[in-house]
Amino acid sequence: MFEAGFIAVDWGTTNRRGYRVGPDGRHDAEYEDERGVLSVDPGDFPAAAAELRSRLGDLPMLLAGMVGSNRGWVEAPYVPCPGSYDALAAGVIWAEPGRSAIVPGLSFLNDDRADVMRGEEVQLLGAVTSGVLPADGLACHPGTHNKWVSLTAGAIRSFRTVMTGELFNLLKSKGILADWLQRPVVVSDAFRAGVRQGLKGQAMGADLFAVRARVLLGQAKEEDAASFTSGLLIGSDVCAGLAEASTGPVTVIGRPELTTLYAAAMEEAGRETHEVDGEDAFLAGIVEIARRVK
Amino acid sequence: MFEAGFIAVDWGTTNRRGYRVGPDGRHDAEYEDERGVLSVDPGDFPAAAAELRSRLGDLPMLLAGMVGSNRGWVEAPYVPCPGSYDALAAGVIWAEPGRSAIVPGLSFLNDDRADVMRGEEVQLLGAVTSGVLPADGLACHPGTHNKWVSLTAGAIRSFRTVMTGELFNLLKSKGILADWLQRPVVVSDAFRAGVRQGLKGQAMGADLFAVRARVLLGQAKEEDAASFTSGLLIGSDVCAGLAEASTGPVTVIGRPELTTLYAAAMEEAGRETHEVDGEDAFLAGIVEIARRVK
Secondary structure, eight states: OOTTOEEEEEEOSSOEEEEEEOTTSOEEEEEEESOOGGGSOGGGHHHHHHHHHHHHOSOOEEEESGGGSTTSSSOOOOEESSBOHHHHHHTOEEEETTTEEEOOOEEEEOSSOEEEESSHHHHHHHHHHTTSSOTTOEEEEOSSSEEEEEEETTEEEEEEEEOHHHHHHHHHHSSTTGGGGGSOOOSSHHHHHHHHHHHTOOOHHHHHHHHHHHHHTTSSOGGGHHHHHHHHHHHHHHHHHHTTSSSSOEEEEEOHHHHHHHHHHHHHTTOOEEEEEHHHHHHHHHHHHHHHOO | OOTTOEEEEEEOSSOEEEEEEOTTSOEEEEEEESOOGGGSOGGGHHHHHHHHHHHHOSOOEEEESGGGSTTSSSOOOOEESSBOHHHHHHTOEEEETTTEEEOOOEEEEOSSOEEEESSHHHHHHHHHHTTSSOTTOEEEEOSSSEEEEEEETTEEEEEEEEOHHHHHHHHHHSSTTGGGGGSOOOSSHHHHHHHHHHHTOOOHHHHHHHHHHHHHTTSSOGGGHHHHHHHHHHHHHHHHHHTTSSSSOEEEEEOHHHHHHHHHHHHHTTOOEEEEEHHHHHHHHHHHHHHHOO
């Protein structure tokens, strides 16, 4: 279906990015805008997809991300772990028969846990294909909902989501810390101190209130509160995530401004990391899925 | 100063409650409105206090709560623990000399922790005076910022704040769980299941995302999400709080709709509790402070 070239689309909640991929699997054009899933009315997806074709060419399209959620174009039901290229390709849903296919998300369920992802799976498998993530490794994919992902023989065996980015954004939107969290987060001494506190795995609600109390009592500076709080949340996240695999390096995949923070936090925890740009990984992954779609 | 009777005021962030107290220490009138500290402009506190006198009588006034914060009428600096009636009485600040005094808040600081409270200290000491809180007991004071308080010989030795109420309100205001959290929280099987999960003391950001995943994967009902999530946050809070004193009953002081939830959570943790109405405790405490103010 996609052998003669196609448009690959990473269509998320708040923006989307399309790439024109040639028969050789390389891309020669791309287009990005803010028409994320939440900004498209349910009936307007065909027109929104046509706009991508007007930018990148009249080609078949393979889409991944929240475009396949119940708030997207057509719902592509979650494929249960283990998640491989073959399983994802077998689960694609055609939004426009023979024209536009949507990659499903992944689910993980056992007695203790329930989890879902949609979009990250393409980047994760792509990173294995690119040789930057070991086929039996542990990966971390920061974002609004950070994912810790364990792979076995190149397939996604299990994963765990921590909503660190969302919690930070909520704390920044209102409440007792909001004013202080408007400053930029940097990998500073305050960030690292927050990470060390978060790594203790104590009650987050107590650590967060202490951010305010320390400033009121002259034990910390207001201008350090944003970096400290980010470090605290990421440290708690890393504490949970590193328990998924007790040794070995961790590949951190995603937007560079976030992978930097997570890599610094894992360094504080004594763990080796490798940072990978999520965009390159997405392209490597979507090409492999396209090859397998019947 | 207050021997011939006075007006006791519990003046918080969003509302205030005044009581006319006679020479015998009993109250015979009260008045409540929504003129919390955040709704009074900085220069308007004298007029707002005069309004209370117009309702309750032209008497001296003893005020506690956020009215003594840097956003209140006059800042009453925190008194360091241990917090006793004598220490609080010695630390009152006169907003209107000889007419209106403000009870200070308490601070706690050691190598590991920094914490502050403002308003709860009156209720806590009052509960000891009323005989409903042991002089060497552990108390829990739920609210936007829940306090776990250890007492020794009737004084507040140390305390720890967990911002459980604020986190729940933030999650309810927006984000992936907000729609589901609008329903009422009840002590149901779902609440108790949330408590048991929270008591494990795992990463809260992971447990919160799982609330959503469980519903998406058909493992839980959307209508149970509010009670489960509240149970999760309170269970995590209780996990941290019970570590403050490993045995003995816990006195839970505050608004009945909140003390019920915390008592149910501690029952799940196998801990005996006694619920105490915060209003009665406030009156018992403020009378004792008034007796000691020079």
